[in-house]
Amino acid sequence: MTPKIEKKVTVGVVGATGYAGAELVRILSGHPGVALTVLTSRRYANVRFDHVYPALRGHVDLTCEELNLDHLQSACQIVFMALPHKIPMTTVPALMAANKQVIDLSADFRFQDVQVYEQAYQPHEAPELLTRAVYGLSEVFYKEIQTANLIGNPGCYPTSALLALVPLIQAELIDPSSVIIDSKSGVSGAGRSLSLGTHYCQVNDSFKAYKVASHRHNPEINAIASQIAGIPVKVTFVPHLVPMGRGMLTTQYAHLQEHVSADDIRACLNDFYVPRPFVRLCPPGRLPETMHVRGTNYCDIGFELDEAQGRVVLISAIDNLVKGAAGQAVQNMNIMCGFNETDGLTQAPYPV
C-alpha cells in the first residue's frame, strides 16, 4: 500500500498527555510510516501512556518521560511539540540546530511578523526562526510545507475559518473588509487543564460567547487573510463554547463583490479543493455538521447566499482536535516527508 516506506521514521511527541498530544499519539500509533519512540509529559513522567488514556490500551506501549532534549534528539527524527505557547520557542531552536523536523502546535511559529506575535502573546525568544517556519494550513501552503523543516501548525479557529475564506479572497469574490466570523467550538479546544470554564456543570446544557473580538486567533486570521488579499485585512471574530466534546463549526459572513453568483462561489471552492483529500464541499442544499467530521481530518464546507443583502454565508466544520490540531499536524508531516498525504488519517467517521 505504501511501498515507498522502507524504514519507519522515528517520531516523538512533546506534551503527549494533553488533548492534542494524546490525539497525535492516537493517529501516529496507526501511521504506517512512523515509529513512535518518545512521549514526554511533565505531569505523567514515568507513567504508562495507556494508564493516562486507557482507551489506547493495546495500541501504545510507551511510558511517558520528562522532556530531555538529548534523548529526544537521539531518539527522534521528527518532533511534534504539543505544549502551550512560550515553551516551544525555548526548545525548538536546539532541535532545529540538530537537524530535526519540527511541527509545533502552539502559536510560537505561526507568525511571520514578530511584532504581531508579541502584541498577542509575549516577547519572542527565537524570532530568527519565524521566517524559516511555514504556516501549516496544509491545503493553502502545500508547496511551502513540502520543503519545510519547521511548521507552525495553525490554530483550530483559523483553520476552520481560513479554509473557507482563502479561495474566495484569493479569487476576489468577496470584500475582505466585510468578513465577520462567528465560531462555535466544543470544549476539548480548551485543553485538559482544569478550570472552572471546563467544569462539566458550567458547560453542560448551556451556551455562551467568550473573548469577543479579543481572542488570540483573531490576529492569526488577520495575518493570513492579509497575506492572501495582498492588503491589510481585519476581520471581526467571536468564538463561542458549545456543550459538546469535539467539533467546531464556523459561520462566516462577507459581502459579495458585484455580479458574483452562487455558481461562482461554488466553482471557486470546487476548483480549489477537488484535488485535496481532506476538504469536502457539500452539495447544494446541504450544510456541514460537526458530527460528520468527528474524529477525522476532514473540513466540510457549505454556503448559502443572502441575495437580498448581497452576502455569502460560509459554513465550515472540523474536528478541532484533528484538522484543528493533531490531524493537520500529521498531514503536514506527511507532506514534508513525502508520505501519502492521507497516511494515518483514513479512518472512516462514525455515521452517528
Place this chain on the structure above:
Amino acid sequence: MTPKIEKKVTVGVVGATGYAGAELVRILSGHPGVALTVLTSRRYANVRFDHVYPALRGHVDLTCEELNLDHLQSACQIVFMALPHKIPMTTVPALMAANKQVIDLSADFRFQDVQVYEQAYQPHEAPELLTRAVYGLSEVFYKEIQTANLIGNPGCYPTSALLALVPLIQAELIDPSSVIIDSKSGVSGAGRSLSLGTHYCQVNDSFKAYKVASHRHNPEINAIASQIAGIPVKVTFVPHLVPMGRGMLTTQYAHLQEHVSADDIRACLNDFYVPRPFVRLCPPGRLPETMHVRGTNYCDIGFELDEAQGRVVLISAIDNLVKGAAGQAVQNMNIMCGFNETDGLTQAPYPV
C-alpha cells in the same frame, strides 16, 4: 402580595401538551391570579395532564380534552393558543367575537402586513384581525399590550434579537442595514413533534446551522426592525442548533454610526431597560450565558465593541420556552389584565 386580585381569572391553554403549552401550564399553575380551567390536546384527549408530564404531578389536576370552542368560551376568559401556525387563524375569530382575550403563540397574528405573512406562511384566513393584534414583545410594545385583546406572541429568535436591537435602532446608534444575526437555539425550540432532526443521536455532541437566510423568523425580525427604524430593514439571519434542551443565545453584528462609543451603547440599553423587570444588562466585561436564564423569563444582554472595525457585537440570552414563548405570553397577559408584570414569573433560576 397581590391584593388587587380578588377573583381569579379563568384561563385555558389550547395545545397544552406541546412544549410551549406545557410550559404555559407550569407557569399558570403557579400564577396567583389565574384559575386554569381548560387544557386541550388532540393527541392526549382524556389523559390526565400529569400522565403526559409526570414532573407536574401535584401541581396540575386537569385532564386534557379535545378542543371544543363552546366549552372553551364558557369556561375561560383568557385563552392561550399554543398550536402551530395556520390553525389559530381559524379559531381565534370566534374567540374574539365572544369577547375573549387571546394570546396566540403561533405566527398567525404577528404580522401587520398580510402580504408579508402570506409570503412566509400561507394565505391568511382572518386578515381583518391583523390590525387589531398587538405584537407581544412586552418591553417594546408595553403600552399597546395594555389595551390589547389579541396578542401575536413573538417568535423565540425575534425576541432574543429584537430586545437587543430595538433600543439601538431607535436611538440611531447603529446602521440597521448592516445587521447580521447569528442565533443558537436549544432543541426544545423544535417542539415535541417527532422528526429525525430532534432524535437524540442526530443532535447530541454535534452542532449545525439550518435554514440559512431562509428561516421564517427572518421576515418577522425585518418587519419589526423596519417599523422601529422607520425605513425598510433587511437583516441577515442564520439559526443554529445547540445540543442542549433549553436556551437561546443570539450574537448580532452591526456597524456603529459615527462617533458612537461603548458608553453610548450602554447608556441607551440601560435607559431602555432599567425600569423593566425581565431584561438584565450585564455589567461591563460580563456576557450572557443561557444557563443564567434557564427556566426564567429573563433576557440577559451584553455587548462588546470591535473598535478596529467600528462594529458592535450584541449578545442576548433567553430561555426559548419562557421569554421566547410561554413566559412572555404570561407577561403579556399580566400587562393586558393589570396583574403585576412579574406574577407567576418570579421563580429564581438555578445557580447551575
Place this chain on the structure above:
Amino acid sequence: MTPKIEKKVTVGVVGATGYAGAELVRILSGHPGVALTVLTSRRYANVRFDHVYPALRGHVDLTCEELNLDHLQSACQIVFMALPHKIPMTTVPALMAANKQVIDLSADFRFQDVQVYEQAYQPHEAPELLTRAVYGLSEVFYKEIQTANLIGNPGCYPTSALLALVPLIQAELIDPSSVIIDSKSGVSGAGRSLSLGTHYCQVNDSFKAYKVASHRHNPEINAIASQIAGIPVKVTFVPHLVPMGRGMLTTQYAHLQEHVSADDIRACLNDFYVPRPFVRLCPPGRLPETMHVRGTNYCDIGFELDEAQGRVVLISAIDNLVKGAAGQAVQNMNIMCGFNETDGLTQAPYPV
C-alpha cells in the same frame, strides 16, 4: 398564606458558593419566612454573590464574606453549613454553645456511632454532639427533627436509597441482608471543586462506576438501615456517574419475604408517604425519571417485581442538590422552626 410568620428568621449560609451552598441561597432567597443575612465563602470573600452566580442577579444582593464566628452568631439565628466534612465539627460546637440552630450538610453529624464515622472519615473533634444531632432524613425522622437543634443532613445517595428502603425494612417486607444498591448520579454531586473527574471532556457522552463497594455513603446507609431493621445490616452499594448536571436515580434489589406481593409493597409505601408532601409514589406501570424531579425537593419512587426470582426492584429519583442536599436541609429547617414543611420549596418542576 403563611400567617403564622410574623418576623423573618435570620439565616446564614457557610460555604455559600459551592453547589449545595448556592442552591441553599437560591431556595432561601425565595423563602417567605427567612431573611438571608450572611453568606460566607473563602474563595469569593468580598465578591458579590451574583457575580459568582449571575443567574441569581436580582434575587440576592449579598456580598460573600470570610467565615467569622462572632459575626455569624450575631447576625443569624439559623446556620446552614455547606462545607466539606472535617471543617464543620470545628465550628459547630461554638454555634451550638451560642444557642444557634445548625443544619450541617457534611457527614460530620450524620453518625450516632463515632467509631463508624471515624472509620469512614477521620477522628471526630466534637463527638459529644453526635447524640444531640438528628439525622435529617425528613420523612423518616420527622418527629426528632421537630425538636432538634443540630441536624446532620443526609448524603444524597443515602437519601435516594433509604426513602425507598426504610418503609419496606420497617414493615419486614424484604430481607435487609439481600439489599443491593446501584446508584447513578449527575456530575453536580461532585461539587464545584476542580478535578479531572469533573472536566467536561472526561464525563460527556460517557458512563462509569466509581468507588465500587467503598463509597463513604455505604456506612451511612448501613447505619440507618440497621437502626430501622433492629439488626446489623450491610448493603452492597455501587455509585455511577451520569453525563448530566443534576439528578440521581437509585435502583435497589432485595429479596421479598415470603408471600409478599406487589400490592403489599405498594400499600406499605403508600401508607408511609401519602401524608408527606415531597415523596410521590408512581402509579403502577410508571417509573421515576430524574427529569421529573429536576430542581425540586421531590423524591419519586416506583417499583417492579421480578416474580421469578422473588425480588423487588425499587427505583427512586431525586435532584441530588435539592432533596439530596439543600432542599432537604431547608425542609428540615421548616420542620425545626414550625414553618410549613413546603415553604420555599413549592416551585413547579419544568415539564422538560
Place this chain on the structure above:
Amino acid sequence: MTPKIEKKVTVGVVGATGYAGAELVRILSGHPGVALTVLTSRRYANVRFDHVYPALRGHVDLTCEELNLDHLQSACQIVFMALPHKIPMTTVPALMAANKQVIDLSADFRFQDVQVYEQAYQPHEAPELLTRAVYGLSEVFYKEIQTANLIGNPGCYPTSALLALVPLIQAELIDPSSVIIDSKSGVSGAGRSLSLGTHYCQVNDSFKAYKVASHRHNPEINAIASQIAGIPVKVTFVPHLVPMGRGMLTTQYAHLQEHVSADDIRACLNDFYVPRPFVRLCPPGRLPETMHVRGTNYCDIGFELDEAQGRVVLISAIDNLVKGAAGQAVQNMNIMCGFNETDGLTQAPYPV
C-alpha cells in the same frame, strides 16, 4: 498484512440505514477483505448512502436499493441482516438455500429453543434453522462460529453481561442464581426510528430505568447462562437509559462461591481472555468507562469484591453499536471466513 486474501468477498447489508446497518457499512467499507456490493433500505431506496450519512462521503459510493432477494443472492456471498426481528426469519431461509452465509443482527436466530423465542417475540416461521444457527458471542462460541453458515448475532445487553459472566459461571466461581444485572445504555441502542423516547428533550440531562425485569434480552441472557451453567438460570435484569449516544456499561452482582478470592476471579477472566484480541481486563484498581471503548469492538471488564457480603461486582463496557452489534457481526464474519479476527476492527479509539 493479510496476504491470504486474494479476492475480496462480496458482502451485502440488508437494512443499511439503521444505526447498526450504518455502522456495518462504516466498518465493512474499511475491511481489507470485503467488497461491499449491496445496501438495502426501504426508506432510502434510490438514495445515495452518503446522502443519508454524510459523514461517510468519500468512503462509500453505493446507492441504497429495495431488498430484492434475487439481486442480493447474485451480488453477495455474505449477507448481514440489520432489520428488526420478525422480518429476517422470512428472508433468511431463501439465503440459506442459496448457500449464502448470513449474519443476522436481530433476535430471530439467537435462540436454540423455539419456545423461548416465541414467548418473548412471536411465532417463528423458520424454526428448522434454529439448530443450524450459532449464537455469535465470538469469544465464547468461537469454535462453533468457525464452521457456521448462520449466525444469530447477540443483543447488546447480553453481550455486555455474558462476556463478564460466562467465564465465572463456567469455572463455578459464582452462584448463577444470585446474578443481578444492572445495565446502562446510550440512546443509539434504541435505533434510528422515531419515538418520544429518543426525542432529544426527553433524554437529555435525565436518567431512567425501563422495561424493569421484562426486557426481551432477559430470556436471551437466561438461555446462554443456563447453557453454560448446565442448569436453568434466571437472572434479574434491569436496563437504564443514559443521556449519551453510544456506549453501554453493565454492572453485575453475584454471590461468590465459598473461598473464592479476588485472585481467583482475576485468574479466571485472565485465562479466558488473554488470547482474545477484543476483551481487555482492567488492571487492579481500574474500572471500565464507556469512553474507553467508544467506536471500537472492545469489551473492557473490571471487578471489585464486596467482601463483607461475599459478592463480586462485575463491570463491563462496550460500544453498543460495535461489540454490541455491527463490530461483533464483522468479527463473526472474520471467524467464519478465515480472515484475521481483527480485520476491519483495528481502529484506535479516541483518547477523549
